[in-house]
Amino acid sequence: MRIHRNCAPDLQTSEMLAxxxxxxxxxxxxxxxxxxxxxxAAQIAVYNDSSYTVSVQNPSGGYDLWLQNAxxxxxxxxVWHSTGDGSLLLRSSGDSEGAHPYLGIFVSYTFIWLAxxxxxxxxxETSFLYFPTYDFFVFTQSFPVGANGTSAPQTGxxxxxxxxxxxxxxxxxxxxxxxxxxxxxxxxGMLCWQGRFAYDDVKWGVGLSQFEGxxxxxxxxxxxxxxxxxxxxxxxxxxxxxxFKTAITSPPVADGAxxxxxxxxSGRVASLPVQFTxxxxxxxxxxxxxxxxHEWGVACRSPTTPSASFPTLSPTNSATGRTTGPCITMxxxxxxxxxxxxxxxxxxx
Numbered sequence: 503m504r505i506h507r508n509c510a511p512d513l514q515t516s517e518m519l520a521x522x523x524x525x526x527x528x529x530x531x532x533x534x535x536x537x538x539x540x541x542x543a544a545q546i547a548v549y550n551d552s553s554y555t556v557s558v559q560n561p562s563g564g565y566d567l568w569l570q571n572a573x574x575x576x577x578x579x580x581v582w583h584s585t586g587d588g589s590l591l592l593r594s595s596g597d598s599e600g601a602h603p604y605l606g607i608f609v610s611y612t613f614i615w616l617a618x619x620x621x622x623x624x625x626x627e628t629s630f631l632y633f634p635t636y637d638f639f640v641f642t643q644s645f646p647v648g649a650n651g652t653s654a655p656q657t658g659x660x661x662x663x664x665x666x667x668x669x670x671x672x673x674x675x676x677x678x679x680x681x682x683x684x685x686x687x688x689x690x691g692m693l694c695w696q697g698r699f700a701y702d703d704v705k706w707g708v709g710l711s712q713f714e715g716x717x718x719x720x721x722x723x724x725x726x727x728x729x730x731x732x733x734x735x736x737x738x739x740x741x742x743x744x745x746f747k748t749a750i751t752s753p754p755v756a757d758g759a760x761x762x763x764x765x766x767x768s769g770r771v772a773s774l775p776v777q778f779t780x781x782x783x784x785x786x787x788x789x790x791x792x793x794x795x796h797e798w799g800v801a802c803r804s805p806t807t808p809s810a811s812f813p814t815l816s817p818t819n820s821a822t823g824r825t826t827g828p829c830i831t832m833x834x835x836x837x838x839x840x841x842x843x844x845x846x847x848x849x850x851x
Contacts, residue, residue, distance in 0.1 A: 670716030675764030682760030
């Protein structure tokens with residue numbers, strides 16, 4: 503992998519100090535600059551202030567903004583660190599390229615953060631990966647030196663119907679999306695699977711009022727609630743991509759003046775090993791919900807992927823040591839066992 507990072511140089515002279523001040527003023531200007539943009543059916547745009555958007559292609563060939571980022575945050579040493587209040591410090595950023603063993607070549611953009619508190623400084627990295635072969639995105643977050651004190655508070659957020667009152671709040675949040683304007687999360691159609699098995703509980707509607715998230719939530723589908731006449735609804739499929747037993751997405755929670763959903767590591771995990779990574783996948787289709795779910799499954803189980811496994815960075819959950827096998831059955835089973843039921847529910851989608 504070749505990585506190009508934009509790091510601030512050491513200040514050696516007054517001239518360099520002056521340049522750094524000018525550069526800082528530029529970054530603080532009202533107009534954020536796009537530093538990375540990829541995708542066809544959907545596009546992710548990343549800005550120099552670490553904000554990002556997800557837009558979906560419309561019938562005229564332009565793009566409609568569907569998702570706007572919320573704050574990036576991480577809970578370690580029993581303290582929240584967030585871009586929202588400035589307690590999560592940006593150290594550097596840059597683009598990279600490489601290859602995945604199943605999905606092929608990718609290009610990416612990474613932000614490197616520092617969660618600094620009275621106990622220690624914990625590095626935290628967030629990356630956007632784009633796989634052009636499948637027009638497929640992966641959001642990755644990693645902990646180069648691990649992390650301690652990551653058991654995030656769950657007061658008032660567990661679901662009594664879930665086994666063990668499972669956690670719904672992750673201890674890290676990337677990606678995260680606001681439900682407020684300009685994001686359309688409260689206006690898009692929503693389809694989700696919840697429960698220990700894919701067939702336990704299927705919910706759909708407009709907005710996220712029925713999305714409970716947490717450890718027993720499956721893939722989330724967002725789609726045009728009122729597609730243009732004669733056209734199938736455009737759709738996004740969002741899911742965990744690896745380390746399934748610790749990867750969760752929260753239900754909408756308070757976030758400043760609005761609410762947001764965020765994905766990361768289960769808040770029940772007390773500490774993370776060195777180089778721990780968790781990822782989430784995003785796939786878009788302009789040909790309806792069924793096509794989106796099918797093609798998402800194709801990308802996740804590409805022709806070069808061994809039939810008995812889902813593409814993952816590790817065959818086990820390195821935070822808990824448990825196999826990911828049962829969750830592989832649940833997630834990929836959605837494309838198989840649930841396929842006929844999905845087609846009956848959305849016969850025109």
